[in-house]
Amino acid sequence: MDFLNALVALTNFVGVPAIAYGSQLALGALGVTLIYSVLRFSNFAHGDTMAFGTMITILVTWWFQSMGISFGPLPTALLALPIGIAGCMLLMLITDRTVYRFYRAQKAKPVIFVMVSLGVMFMMNGLVRFIIGPGDQRFSDGERFIISARDFKALTGLREGLAIKTTQGITVITAVVVVALLFWFLNKTRTGKSMRAYSDNEDLALLSGINPERVVMYTWLIVATLATIAGVLYGLDKSFKPFTYFQLLLPIFAAAIVGGLGSPVGAIAGGFIIAFSEVTITYAWKKVLTYVVPETMKPDGLVQLLSTDYKFAVSFAILVVVLLFKPTGLFKGKVV
């Protein structure tokens, strides 16, 4: 029985949050990886792209709420999401047209693109703060829990409770659907295949009549979709703050790189590796251990390997270790 309690505590405090966080990171990392494989640079503006799409969604959510529109037990933000995606797509296309296209025509070096994305990062960051302000915004509504700790205890008679928030459930389901759609698109549709061809060998793809501008446009559209969904899911689960989204850049890049830049499967795996290691290394294991070990060996301290503020440090320590042994990530990413 105690072993069961330990398992429930572990699921509640480590399993569920890490799966939700991992899904959010994976969606973010997929965007980074797609840009890397098609446009061939690391997009530093990705965190702020997520913030922009999320901001539009929040504004539309507030508008819906003021009109009394709601989505029953689900958050209203899901209704606003398509408009947020459309807004983000528009911004991406404008950015590509006004900024990136010039350097593509020049065949600029990847590192120049990275610099340019720094400029875009600054501008988007400023734009988001300008419109919605730098503060914290909460926009989740609807039912809070799929199952609350109290119901779970009453249901099973265990001492430990298991709580699953609605947002966590939505995150995982949405992530699975989005990833399935993305892989179907990349592997089965004509546009998806031409994207992969362009990513594998630009010259060969051009020879076979693939229009590079179209490939680039579709990439931005997909990236805008992924970024907005990832951003909205993260915002629903935690809260929205422009600076937090800028900082998400770090674990997202870590995820994409651990998996191998340019590899979609790697991005997903990387997202979960980073999320699970962040949560397990900064989790206080005392509760779980007290159920498992005999009474006399009960730990005195919290049995926390590192304090919670070290979570960025954890993702980067993993990143550095992986890069030392596999310089292009676990799933053999590409090197520009």
Add this chain to the structure above:
Amino acid sequence: MSETVKTSLLFLFVGVLILLEGSTNFLFFSGSWNSALVILNMGLVSAIMAIGVNLQWGFAGLFNVGIMGFVALGGLAVVLVSTAPTPGAWSQGGVGIIMALAMGAMTLVAAVATMRMVPAGKLRIAVLLAVLILGFVIYRAIFDPAVAGVEAINPALEGNLGGLGLPVLLAWPAGGLLAAGVAWLIGKTALGLRSDYLAIATLGIAEIIISVLKNEDWLSRGVKNVVGLPRPLPYEVDLQNDAAFVAKAADYGLDPVLASTLYVKLGYSLLFTVVLLALLWMAQMALKSPWGRMMRAIRDNEVAAEAMGKDVTRRHLQIFILGSAICGIAGAMMTTLDSQLTPGTYNPLRFTFLIWVMVIVGGSGNNFGAVLGGLLIWFLWIKVEPMGILLIETVTAGMSDTNALKLHLLESASHMRLLTMGLILLLVLRFSPRGLIPER
């Protein structure tokens, strides 16, 4: 127009901006000499950071996005060098902490030795894991009680080991040395990575350094901050109580309070200018030397340079250490200027990406460009806010004062700072990709 004339005119332009800030309150200028000197002082510090980044990027093409970490290490050096040692801290746990850190280092050495000596396979992984886990457990067993001992000492004011109690000016070179040491460690592990991978790795390492400073209270007091660091210059209050100083100020027709604040700020400006000129001279000498030519040759064509027998990895490590050391010196100077170490305020937008904007706008590969970029971008960073408010007041002049849009716009005007910096960077990259003062 010759290059020299253009460079001089650009520097003159920044100088005039700062003079206007001090002398007139027309448009967005504040007309306060104190404000002008504050901008100048941080501009000088920023220019030094820009020289450091220019050394790495402009000379050698190393894409280091971890500047913030080295600046923060410079700040830490000020605490370690110039504050007084906390009484009893070393006997309460300081020795234990050092032993624990040595133990941690030994664990890593043992792990590396395992990697080298045990042949690849399951056995190696098992031994490696055993070494690492055992090392970590022993390390925490020594480390935790020692830290608790140090942090228990008068935590409201101290709770850290303190420093050596040496003059604060010694902290500047010490900051450089500390940053150089850490840069050596990082460079040894990360410099093998390719451009984008290196950028992300350095970005992450800077975050690690900041989280260490925020959490290791025994070292830096963490987010409780170390305030009241010693200064190389007299305090304003002492100057105001000094009859000779007051009399001297009266001779110039200055109020003693204003005179004392200006005196201290000018003192910092002089000190910073001396350091800046010294580093600029050294960077200029390095650029013109055979060593500088070799660096640029490696930057432009690594393969060819390697074929000519140049040890690219070694050179990269060398310049990574030098550039980081300069950033460390600048970080120590900045902390001295603030008289406090506040680990919570280090933010990559300000301490990494803004420095990059300075280098690119000024002209990468040109030391004078880096200095100009540092001074100019810092001036704009401070002044874009009043400029934005002025702009929005002009645009919305026709609206009533209670108009919701006008109120929102005025409230948001301060966020135009990031937007403008991004715009400047994009415009320079587009229309003058080699910067205001291009590499020659």
